[in-house]
Amino acid sequence: MKTARLKHLASVVAGQAPPGHSVLPLDEAPNDLPFIQGNGEFGVEHPVPRLACAVATKVAASGDVLVSVRAPVGALNIADAAVGIGRGVAAVKGRRNVLDQRFLWWFMHEARDSLHAVSAGSTYRAVTGSDIGGLMVPVWKVEQQRRIAAFLDRESERIETVQNVIERTMTAVGLAASSAFARHPIVTEAPRVRLRFALSGIEQGWSPECEQRPADPKGWAVMKAGAVNYGVFRPEEHKALPIDVVPRPRYELRLGDLVMSRANTRELAGSAAVVTTLGGWRLLMCDKLYRLHLDQRVAIPDFIALAINSREGRDQIEALTSGASGSMQNISQDIVRGLLLPRPSIAEQRMVVEDLARMSYRATRVSQCGSDLRSALLNYREALIHEAVTGKLDVSRISESEMDERLHAATENRLDEVVA
Structure with a gap:
């Protein structure tokens, strides 16, 4: 298979900071060119600009592949309109009749490990436009590039369909558990009190750039935002801390900690779970997680986690989260403190937790299996x-x-455990 450097097949435009006075919030300058500074404005596939620029030094055209050149290096989006780009982004466009743009999109996914390998720095990695231009691209005829791109589009959609089934099932199981909490007579009769009166503090984590792999046994790792999805703590949802990054033990998780997601999709932001196992690693909170410190004279972590994840808690969280539609939603510490939750006595809280523990076996099993399947599908897609x-x-x-067989093999035929 022949290869060529990307710079010979495409244009690579490295972003640049425009004059500071020309950048304004998008809602204050709706007629100016939308502007993105870095991957913080990346959406699921297309960017969600928050700023606008009257004089953009560098511009990406609609259809350009946007590449994050700063941590996390290699994050990708596609420009769905002309957009100014800052120093955290590069724009790549294939040469007409040489490099198909959709094939380029999929190639850049394949190239992320290469970009990460050449990124420089320890706590803050980065690559340059030259690094991107130096990537080696397989040379296929344009017709074959389009066939490959169409195949990956189709199979990615197939994988996403399976992921959506898993998510819907896990949500349904979680709703059943939260419904049982809401119907418990102790919960229905308890007074509602702001969470601030049970808190002694809220702590936010730390997010250095990490390696895209699990940590070694007893090694340091940083948790992902999804580690508490659906009210179950999953220690395997982490990234290894690079050996040249000094750990910050103040963020290390301990058994019994109550952890809450402060940033995720609307359905998952605010998920809370108690740390029940560390999996043999030394786990650090990322900056998308809160650790809630409770006054355990008035509240116990397991009960508060159930209350936050209940429909009553979720309705409050989803009404108050901030963020563009379809993107990451954020929960402030003030929102957490202001949650109005049931407050029975400590003895009654323990009774509720014990009663629901006897009912939660299926929810825990489905949640763990669903987490394993999501990881397997991600590895299969890559x-x-x-x-x-x-x-x-x-x-x-x-x-x-044959593709159906490959998909089932990738999930070790465990789909029925979740969707049955």
């Missing part, structure tokens, strides 16, 4: 991109039934 882009998989010959 492997599929690699095989298709590099030509190890002949996309023109493989059948639908």
